Amino acid sequence: MEFEAFTAQELAAYLGGVPDVRALLGDPDDLEVAEVGDGNLNYVYFVTNAKAPERSVVVKQAPPFLRLVGKTWPLSCQRMEHEVAALRRFGALCPQHVPKVYHADSKRFLMVMQRLASHRILRQGLMDGATYPRLADHLSTYLAHTLFYGSDLFLAPDIKKQAAGAAVNSELCKITEDLVFTFPFEDHPSNVYSPALPKAAIERLRTNEPLRIAAADMKWVFMNHAETLLHGDLHTGSIMVNEDETFVIDPEFAFYGPMGFDVGAVIANLLLAYFSRDWHGRIDGRDPGPYQEWLLEQMVRIWSGFNTQFLELWRDHESRSKRRFIGGQAESRAVAAYRAHFMRRLLADTLGFAGCKMIRRIVGMAKVAEITRVPDAEARARIEVRCLRCAEALLVQRATLGDIGRVAMLAREIQRDGATI
């Protein structure tokens, strides 16, 4: 059967037939349906009771193709099941940062979820120079809880292996394998280069051996290290914020993968915001420096907060269970030393993934608005070259930087030294 998107009336009638949703929204005749055009993959609707606008939900439906491209890029509708399962799992672990799922229909590849009406997409907020005082705490809490509780540090090994098997998500992983880890480093037709980006910068992505080796290492890690249930696409467009709250949405790329991939996505997007701020600040007539420092501060606080909370969860769990991952029943110097070592290794993965994610946003098909909205080609290219230099340093030096403070210093140096290859 050919896929047909719902008309507004059909969707209202459908929702009226689901008792739990009807209880939330009220009479189907009062419902207003607005299609939101910003989904890359899916159809997304806001459905609101016109007589009581606080009664509102989001409906998300997966068509059997990539919506951004159309029917020429088929995509299995099963992705909605991955998203629902991940939202439920993350919601159980971290209810304050994950929208509630009210209803899921696996036959129609559709779900009804909490409307975040007073929140906006973080990427938009950062482009406007907004600050969010609780963002770093919230994201580090979300990351620590979701990444720890899916892993062998918490789950019994058989349960973890079962969970990893259930979360296999080949189709969406393939998109990441190609678009993040492969195409940017070759002469691929899907790559998009901005007009003033120097040829040398593009060439360097294809020929620089340490960079190519590091990127291939990260691809191998992405494909093979089934450490925990990841969000899988945790950029600043998947985060909704206001002054008080932070929600992580859209986990359709969820799968069992390396912990550093989610943390790295957050860091990459903060760094893209940092380098592009130079232009956004100036056209607003503001010195970009203070906001750039705020962005770096968030990066440092997110990693540090994540590191602290993850270690707390780990220690508390092992203290209660009286078993240590490395063996033994009691805390010891070796136990503590291994945990610190584990976090250093995780930071290295994180920085490697951050580098790959920055590169794909510069030369790959899917861009980020803070860079594409820079209308001056030369100014844009200067931002892009800085992003590429930073990404290369993160990849090549990922195991030696050793400290998130040094990542912030690296970003400042690249910002200051200018945009030469």
Added chain:
Amino acid sequence: MEFEAFTAQELAAYLGGVPDVRALLGDPDDLEVAEVGDGNLNYVYFVTNAKAPERSVVVKQAPPFLRLVGKTWPLSCQRMEHEVAALRRFGALCPQHVPKVYHADSKRFLMVMQRLASHRILRQGLMDGATYPRLADHLSTYLAHTLFYGSDLFLAPDIKKQAAGAAVNSELCKITEDLVFTFPFEDHPSNVYSPALPKAAIERLRTNEPLRIAAADMKWVFMNHAETLLHGDLHTGSIMVNEDETFVIDPEFAFYGPMGFDVGAVIANLLLAYFSRDWHGRIDGRDPGPYQEWLLEQMVRIWSGFNTQFLELWRDHESRSKRRFIGGQAESRAVAAYRAHFMRRLLADTLGFAGCKMIRRIVGMAKVAEITRVPDAEARARIEVRCLRCAEALLVQRATLGDIGRVAMLAREIQRDGATI
């Protein structure tokens, strides 16, 4: 239903009812059934036509418990399905080194396989000081083919993820997680220490931080890095040899894990044979030196041959498919550099696993005969201390040794310097 092992008559009658097996063996009334007592996990029978002894098969049946321990250690019979699936897969990749499966019965957890009548267990051969001129070539061929063709370097990513899901083997992996990576490093009741093993050597396994960190790293890698379909228990008791042929048997521990685990198992067992040779050679009235050098030579040739063949398979496949794992269609310096880097990383994993496997054979529950058969407690402890020193060096220096030749040098130094902690 309580498990009851077959009587000889019942087994002969059962085999007579399987047309393919009957064709191989002939009249059930002519069959002789001999139970072979050397399986740790399973019941194993040789079934032979008394009138035509060349008509002979092996029957293997999994009882619902660990045979070595008995009904107090329950174990799912599904392990037989893992073994059959792995034998068929490895047999397709490497028919000359894997026994044929003639018949598998998933209801009775039983299989009928090729009898290797002119071959013996490699561990026994090494204890007798036998040499096998083709062993290193055969094992490196087996390792290169089985490890390469199960991985993302060859399989399409969706097929690989499907294969990894189908090979989940939680129950037997748990045995390895506990007995190889956890219990040896703690004061665990299942550990068995030989009487003269110095307390300091045992204490060191529990307190030495770099060693504990390295062992925990390897445990994490074992549990998380789903690189390829492994044999999972590739010690010298799982290899059958004669002058001309080499077969790898007993893959019930098969699962998707890190490539270095299988290669490391082979190397660990050659090193255990090396250090114990000092005693076996002397009581045979022979200078142990030349045979010890032969053992190290096999270790070096197995790694080198594996390295060469694995790279050949990789290059050939990418040349035919016109796609490189790291991106790009053509060979380039970066492509070659990544492959070399990949093999260095794989050697590091290999040495780390070899270290863990040596340690578990010294202090863990399951020992190896070349060491337990040393009756002189002091002589045995000297061998054990050398094994532990070598294992620690392999674990802690796994990423810096960088070359299998240096591993051989390390072993010679430890042999020469004597057995002090």
